[in-house]
Amino acid sequence: MSIDLEKAAKVAKLARIKVEPDALPALAQEFNNILGFIEQLNEVDVEGIEPMTSVTPMRLKRREDVVSDGDQQAKVLANAPYAREGFFAVPKVVE
Amino acid sequence: MTELNTLTLAEARDKLRSGDVTSVELTESCLKQVEGADALGAFVHKTPDLALEQARAADARIRAGDAPAMCGLPLGIKDLFCTKGVPSQAASRILQGFRPEYESTVTQKLFDAGAVMLGKLNMDEFAMGSSNETSCYGNAVNPWRRAGDSAQLTPGGSSGGSAAAVAADLCLAATGTDTGGSIRQPAAFTGIVGIKPTYGRCSRWGIVAFASSLDQAGPMTKTVRDAAIMLGAMAGHDPKDSTSADLPVPDFEAMLSGDIRGKVIGIPAEYRMDGMPAEIEKLWADGTAMLKDAGAEIRDITLPHTKYALPAYYVIAPAEASSNLARYDGVRYGHRASLGKGDGITEMYEKTRAEGFGHEVQRRVMVGTYVLSAGFYDAYYNRARRVRALIKRDFDQVFAAGVDAILTPATPSAAFGLGEMAEADPVQMYLNDVFTVTVNLAGLPGISVPTGTDASGLPLGLQLIGRPWEEADLLNTAYALEQAAGFVAKPQKWW
Numbered sequence: 001m002s003i004d005l006e007k008a009a010k011v012a013k014l015a016r017i018k019v020e021p022d023a024l025p026a027l028a029q030e031f032n033n034i035l036g037f038i039e040q041l042n043e044v045d046v047e048g049i050e051p052m053t054s055v056t057p058m059r060l061k062r063r064e065d066v067v068s069d070g071d072q073q074a075k076v077l078a079n080a081p082y083a084r085e086g087f088f089a090v091p092k093v094v095e
Numbered sequence: 096m097t098e099l100n101t102l103t104l105a106e107a108r109d110k111l112r113s114g115d116v117t118s119v120e121l122t123e124s125c126l127k128q129v130e131g132a133d134a135l136g137a138f139v140h141k142t143p144d145l146a147l148e149q150a151r152a153a154d155a156r157i158r159a160g161d162a163p164a165m166c167g168l169p170l171g172i173k174d175l176f177c178t179k180g181v182p183s184q185a186a187s188r189i190l191q192g193f194r195p196e197y198e199s200t201v202t203q204k205l206f207d208a209g210a211v212m213l214g215k216l217n218m219d220e221f222a223m224g225s226s227n228e229t230s231c232y233g234n235a236v237n238p239w240r241r242a243g244d245s246a247q248l249t250p251g252g253s254s255g256g257s258a259a260a261v262a263a264d265l266c267l268a269a270t271g272t273d274t275g276g277s278i279r280q281p282a283a284f285t286g287i288v289g290i291k292p293t294y295g296r297c298s299r300w301g302i303v304a305f306a307s308s309l310d311q312a313g314p315m316t317k318t319v320r321d322a323a324i325m326l327g328a329m330a331g332h333d334p335k336d337s338t339s340a341d342l343p344v345p346d347f348e349a350m351l352s353g354d355i356r357g358k359v360i361g362i363p364a365e366y367r368m369d370g371m372p373a374e375i376e377k378l379w380a381d382g383t384a385m386l387k388d389a390g391a392e393i394r395d396i397t398l399p400h401t402k403y404a405l406p407a408y409y410v411i412a413p414a415e416a417s418s419n420l421a422r423y424d425g426v427r428y429g430h431r432a433s434l435g436k437g438d439g440i441t442e443m444y445e446k447t448r449a450e451g452f453g454h455e456v457q458r459r460v461m462v463g464t465y466v467l468s469a470g471f472y473d474a475y476y477n478r479a480r481r482v483r484a485l486i487k488r489d490f491d492q493v494f495a496a497g498v499d500a501i502l503t504p505a506t507p508s509a510a511f512g513l514g515e516m517a518e519a520d521p522v523q524m525y526l527n528d529v530f531t532v533t534v535n536l537a538g539l540p541g542i543s544v545p546t547g548t549d550a551s552g553l554p555l556g557l558q559l560i561g562r563p564w565e566e567a568d569l570l571n572t573a574y575a576l577e578q579a580a581g582f583v584a585k586p587q588k589w590w
Binding site: 040 | 192193194195196293294295308334337338340341400402403405406407409410417421424425426427428429430431434438439440441442443444445446448449452457458460461462463464465466468475477478479480481482483484485487520521522525536537538563
């Protein structure tokens with residue numbers, strides 16, 4: 001499966017990373033090299049093998065369904081590039 | 096008198112407890128070295144005031160007779176760990192200016208045990224790399240050089256700053272993290288010890304996530320004994336990490352007897368790669384002979400799916416990274432791109448991530464996005480997870496047959512030159528992890544021990560792989576190997 005410029009642009013869009021059009025050929029080439037390397041996996045007989053979900057056989061712990069944290073608005077916002085009136089601020093999303 | 100910064104953790108601990116030195120003296124000795132070592136690019140955020148404050152508190156504890164394992168010992172902390180109020184940016188531009196409001200569990204445990212933090216250490220951006228060349232801070236440099244050559248070499252990666260700092264005696268030990276070999280490969284390149292514990296042994300809470308099913312923190316130290324001491328302080332159950340194991344942490348140091356008589360050491364045929372340098376071949380054979388002389392039984396074993404570990408890793412790790420790194424969107428922390436007229440929220444995401452992520456990180460996020468995208472999820476991601484199950488089964492079978500530990504080379508070569516791989520295909524760089532990545536995929540503990548040098552005098556390491564949760568036994572085997580190898584070489588100071 002080879003990646004052309006259109007597909008490379010689509011992947012960049014899905015990943016929300018701006019890639020200038022003149023950088024797309026090199027990017028597509030890199031994808032193809034890496035995917036070529038990954039293609040080796042097709043040699044493996046995986047019939048009847050379940051995809052691994054957890055490397056250690058353990059049951060995820062559950063905690064009590066209670067409020068255990070909160071009321072830290074100032075700390076939550078402390079690192080925001082742009083915050084106002086107690087909220088994260090972003091460019092206008094809806095007209 | 097020995098310079099205090101050159102002490103091991105064990106030596107310094109004993110001197111602190113006997114009152115021969117104070118933590119302030121130890122810390123000042125290290126801070127002086129850190130100040131003079133900018134050429135190594137190891138410390139990227141220095142915290143001398145915090146260090147001295149912690150040292151004074153540690154001295155007070157010791158005087159009061161309360162001296163836990165790490166009390167008063169000066170450490171470097173990899174930039175991947177969130178440290179409260181101290182810049183923690185995973186060597187990425189996208190986390191420029193980020194000062195966490197909280198402390199990672201592992202650093203909190205170290206501080207609770209009395210440890211002193213000298214500062215934050217360089218690394219590959221988001222721990223993605225094997226040479227510390229993807230860092231937004233610039234390269235970390237290996238304190239080792241080839242004999243008669245002043246070319247700058249990589250300390251390895253991603254924990255390159257940690258490795259350089261420990262090898263150059265800037266700190267007594269450092270924290271590292273390992274997703275595909277990021278503790279063990281740099282340890283091998285710099286002649287120090289590094290252990291990646293069993294997945295779940297150390298809490299991942301507060302460590303910037305790369306690939307959550309593979310990431311583990313561990314100590315990078317001057318000796319195996321130090322690794323045992325420091326791992327004990329880092330490990331343990333944490334309710335804030337649902338994958339952290341609720342198991343008791345043994346006294347690893349107490350179990351270092353050096354007696355490995357009757358232990359079965361496996362030598363895997365598949366790690367004998369085509370074109371393996373004769374030096375690595377010899378190192379491996381020598382290490383095998385050392386363990387045999389110490390009374391271990393050497394057994395040839397087979398791990399048939401080894402060849403597929405790297406390709407599986409380069410599906411699973413980017414897939415998880417693309418998901419984990421989705422949080423860097425310019426909204427909640429770190430960098431936000433300045434926007435043009437008419438730019439909306441999508442442009443904000445796209446420009447922020449293009450400016451904030453370096454090339455290798457962008458590439459891996461996009462590869463991950465691709466292998467998880469509709470139509471390819473089964474062909475790539477699910478297939479890789481099935482292969483991962485087979486890789487783990489290989490190890491399970493070998494351990495079930497009575498093997499206690501597996502001996503392999505840690506890296507395919509000694510440290511290479513900075514910039515040497517710049518023109519190479521990314522896949523060439525990925526091959527650095529060929530011996531280490533299987534261990535992450537199978538969730539096992541693995542340790543790198545320096546056992547020799549190459550023809551130009553650079554350190555080389557061997558890796559021991561243990562059974563899950565049996566770090567104590569693994570450390571003891573590593574201790575026996577360390578005793579037999581007697582590696583004591585140090586880099587000549589040029590910085």
